[in-house]
Amino acid sequence: MKTRLNCPCGEYITGADEDELVEKVQAHLKAEHEGREYDREAILFMAS
Structure with a gap:
């Protein structure tokens, strides 16, 4: 299960799990x- 992502910024x-991670990354992208x-697949591909 992937639960971490380092944004290039x-x-x-x-996140506690993949669902939460995807939600948080999408919120970060929208805000910043x-x-x-x-999409979910792309985020999880970049995550660890």
């Missing part, structure tokens, strides 16, 4: 990187 995002959107 320097933000370190963690307007216009960038990744």
Whole structure:
């Protein structure tokens, strides 16, 4: 299970599980990187 992702902007995002991680990453993208959107598969591909 992947629960961590390091955004290239320097933000370190963690979740209790993959669902929470995807939710948090999508919220981060919306707030900090307007216009960038990744689906669940892409986020989990980049996560560890």
